Amino acid sequence: MSSLVPNDWDFLPLQNVFTLTSGKAKTKKNLTSKSQENPVPVFGGNGINGYCSEAMLTESTVVIGRVGEYCGVVHLSPEISWMTDNALYVKKLNVGFDKSFIFYQLTHASLDKLRSKGGQPLISQTPIYELSLGFPPFPEQQKIAKILTSVDEVIEKTQAQIDKLKDLKIGMMQELLTNGIGHTEFKDSPVGRIPAEWxxxxxxxxxxxxxxxxxxxxxxxxxxxxxxxxxxxxxxxxxxxxxxxxxxxxxxxxxxxxxxxxxxxxxxxxxxxxxxxxxxxxxxxxxxxxxxxxxxxxxxxxxxxxxxxxxxxxxxxxxxxxxxxxxxxxxxxxxxxxxxxxxxPPLTEQIKIGDAVESVAINIRNKEQSLKAYKNSKKALMQDLLTGKVRVKVDS
Known part of the structure; x- marks a missing residue:
């Protein structure tokens, strides 16, 4: 990132902003899928690796993948989490810096370019500490983070809608392509039980x-x-x-x-x-x-x-x-x-089934286009807001 930032911004090495540390090892056999008994996300080099029952941290923090294909990718953890030794996390954030702003600024900085050359991909604390980034006054950091968080919420909501529609489509296909529409009589066939008219x-x-x-x-x-x-x-x-x-x-x-x-x-x-x-x-x-x-x-x-x-x-x-x-x-x-x-089925029923599934597929495609647009908007916003190219008004 260029050192050209607005006059009232600080351009600082990250060692002046936070202190990093790595987590504690947790083997794969101790990880499960998310459940009521195991609600704690476990962060590794590639993000969340699984879930466990005990929490290492009880407040949200910024997480950086340390080892692996996705090392340098940045996450913002929930309030409870476990960090493995394949991840770095912000142990101490200095006064005057907003955690969410740090998350977005590090994401925008593309830390993967700091990974070691050759062998297994690895990123250490030293090149991160030596990297200098721009920081506006604290209230502006908070306002920028709030704007970007609101965009992320829209993205997450849209993705959740897409996931639900995909589940609906799968369910519709399983039902309609097996049982058809409104049939009461069925027969055995070389492909299994199907409506008698098929x-x-x-x-x-x-x-x-x-x-x-x-x-x-x-x-x-x-x-x-x-x-x-x-x-x-x-x-x-x-x-x-x-x-x-x-x-x-x-x-x-x-x-x-x-x-x-x-x-x-x-x-x-x-x-x-x-x-x-x-x-x-x-x-x-x-x-x-x-x-x-x-x-x-x-x-x-x-x-x-x-x-x-x-x-x-x-x-x-x-x-x-x-x-x-x-x-x-x-x-x-x-x-x-x-x-x-x-x-x-008979052609008239084929049309009904095909069009019913297609209506959901169209909805999915429209949502995916919206999701792509939101992500592009976020990318442009990050470029403008995190460099000071566009300033935000802060309530006095």
Missing amino acids: GIVTLGELGAWKGGGTPSKANKGFWTGNIPWVSPKDMKTEYITKTKDAISEEAIKGSSTNLVDNGSILIVVRSGILQHTLPVAIAANELTINQDMKALTLSEKYYSKYIYHYLTGNNHKVLRATLKAGNTVESIDFAEFSKYKIPY
């Missing part, structure tokens, strides 16, 4: 599957168009509209890629991500795909949102049943994938 279909029978390809990189004209070209790196959202790469009509004619219809289901069939996830998406417009992808144009009997949510809701089950074993790069055995059986 049928069974293999993924290969849902419609027409297409593969893709990569146009020659040597032909620059192939890569100057505006037709989206989807590869696994683009499969991060439910609807694919834009991609990192785009190709021309000449590229489609001159390569093995194919034009995929709007509304088609897209899946990744070859990528390292298949170690843990089967990426699925819906084409929001006409596009093309590379050789690591497959695209499904559904027959009229099937609804894209129902099929999409069924595949995402049963992601790991489908992946376990169809992933090839022993390959250098993870890939789907498409012959096995094509034989995989799923239940399907």
Whole structure:
């Protein structure tokens, strides 16, 4: 951070601000998940490692990861906590400094740049003490901390809403994709108990599957168009509209890629991500795909949102049943994938189920966009308020 701060701010080495110390070791076998019996968070090098029954500290303090991948990350502990020897914490805060302001100022300072070079990531007290930061008068510290805390509260509230909506979506999918809507009669099937009116279909029978390809990189004209070209790196959202790469009509004619219809289901069939996830998406417009992808144009009997949510809701089950074993790069055995059986309701019920789950998914996406905006606003606020670029009025 620059030493250019307002004239009425102090620019001080942190050894003049607080005293740090490390905590006491606590083995993993002594840690549990949070419960009534174990309500005390245990802080290590990467933040909260678990919970225990006894508290080392009985007031909030600033915590810095000392060892590990996230060393240098700063936390503000709750009133009761335990600190392990993989964390540093403020044991004594000198008069004239606000604890919450210190937390935000250290966060903004990016302490990870002070970690040792080579070997296990480690940050010691000395480089932290030698770091100089800007400090406004105490009342202004308090006001800045209050503003940033209010933004954090909005962020936490929004994240909690997202988590609840995701739980709701999972519950809806489990109920609707198994029991449907309003059924009283059920039957046994190759995929388990399903409503009597439902049928069974293999993924290969849902419609027409297409593969893709990569146009020659040597032909620059192939890569100057505006037709989206989807590869696994683009499969991060439910609807694919834009991609990192785009190709021309000449590229489609001159390569093995194919034009995929709007509304088609897209899946990744070859990528390292298949170690843990089967990426699925819906084409929001006409596009093309590379050789690591497959695209499904559904027959009229099937609804894209129902099929999409069924595949995402049963992601790991489908992946376990169809992933090839022993390959250098993870890939789907498409012959096995094509034989995989799923239940399907009448089209009218598919639409109701797909749209019901989609309404929650839309709400989640909107909340996630809001969360991103709040985080960006906080980042800008921290840059302005913690450097004195923007001053806050303090009540006299």
